[in-house]
Amino acid sequence: MSATDRTVLLQAGLARIAGYSAALVAEADRLISLPPAEQDGSTTVTAVLGEMRAMAQLLVESRAEIVAMAPPSQNGAALQEAGDALDVVVAETERAAFEIMNQAERAQAAAIRLQDARPSEIAEGLAEVNEATTAIVLACIFQDITGQRIRKVMSTLREIEGRIGSLVALMGISAEEASSTAQPVAETLLNGPSSEEQGGLGQGAVDDLFS
Amino acid sequence: MRRIVRNLLDKIGYKDVEEAANGVEALEKIKSTQYDMVISDWNMEPMTGIELLKEVRAQPSTAKMLFIMVTAESKTENVIAAKQAGASQYIVKPFTAETLKAKISSVLV
Structure with a gap:
């Protein structure tokens, strides 16, 4: 999948999330505003609806923040x-x-x-x-x-x-959580060229290992 | 890279050289023809140099064949893996004609 295809999919996904979130907020508002007689009278239901509305609102705001970071x-x-x-x-x-x-x-x-x-x-x-x-x-x-x-x-x-760092911070992902999902080194050990700072050895050090 | 190695081998006196584009092609040639030595890169597709080395060592007819790895993979884990797999020598890119000559000479002794 090309970078352009991924961007298009990301845009479509964010738009869908925004749509669902806005619908959730509207539905929660409608239910909260119902007359007491049409509810079951439980304060728990009202509290749950309030939480739902808050979560949906959070999604709407998160999307707005992501979009504000850079136009996709x-x-x-x-x-x-x-x-x-x-x-x-x-x-x-x-x-x-x-x-x-x-x-x-x-x-x-x-x-x-x-x-x-x-x-x-x-x-x-x-x-x-x-x-x-x-x-x-x-x-x-x-x-x-x-x-x-x-x-x-x-x-x-x-x-x-x-x-990406800003996005990770925005989503509340810790460094430990991010590193725990890192890809393991492939069995073929295809690290590519490495400088001395990256742990690459010179011919002398290689010879020492081979001796 | 193959052209550079072939050129250097020619300069230091090794004229009878055959090339293979990757590990699979090299293995086919090794199975059908008797060679004195394999000089292989690590980073190849399909079949990397380390996979080729393991295949060569696994075949009774080629298990003792001289095998020099010439690669930009210079991390300790790579060098140790190649040594454990049975590489005769390990040359890190970039290298000189003198290094190539010295390593070939060291394994031919």
Whole structure:
């Protein structure tokens, strides 16, 4: 399911909750306002109706607070944009890697030819090595562009993280409760690349574990 | 990544190299052909490197095959899991041609 689909479902769900809540409030108000003769005379019934009305009103207010945090359509667009930006980063990185590999292999081949080259062929061989290395340098420009795209995605993710935090706080979910439902590490241990701060080991530490 | 490893292997003198796109394809090749060594990434679909390693160790005909894991998975739990599964060596990305050569040499001794 895409981010846009989820946003549409969330919007529809919130609208339904608002509708049900408003109906509950109206029904509770109607029952509370009935003349005493039409009620069973019990104060318990009145109290229950009051609680129902309060709960329904709470749902209405919660929805209003959630909507006020950010228009869902904007969040959906930001997520879509972030996803698109990452797709472009993947494509640009792949394209640059292929170009760098092609040019590196071209330079390697030229260097091997130069080992047995006649004096008249040396200038041509060196020019090819020079062209290939220049192309490698140019291909590395991708890093600047992808860096900018990734920073933009990170900014979007931080904003969404803040809003999710606000939502969790609004719903009264404790940190312990939230962490208790966290997904366990997969059996395949696909953690992805880890920096030293994230617990990633260098080759030396890996060698120590293997010795 | 396969192209980089193949290039480096060529540079350090290993010309007879075959590639597989993932663990499943590698296992098929290993079952049908005798190889001296497997150099595998961890993060592959379908069949990860650690799953491939376990499969290789489980087959009597390939149980002793040299197996080097080359991966960006650098957490202690990954390294220990690979060692327990029977990896011959473990190389963390990014790596140099010297590291690759040294690890291959160490397992060929």
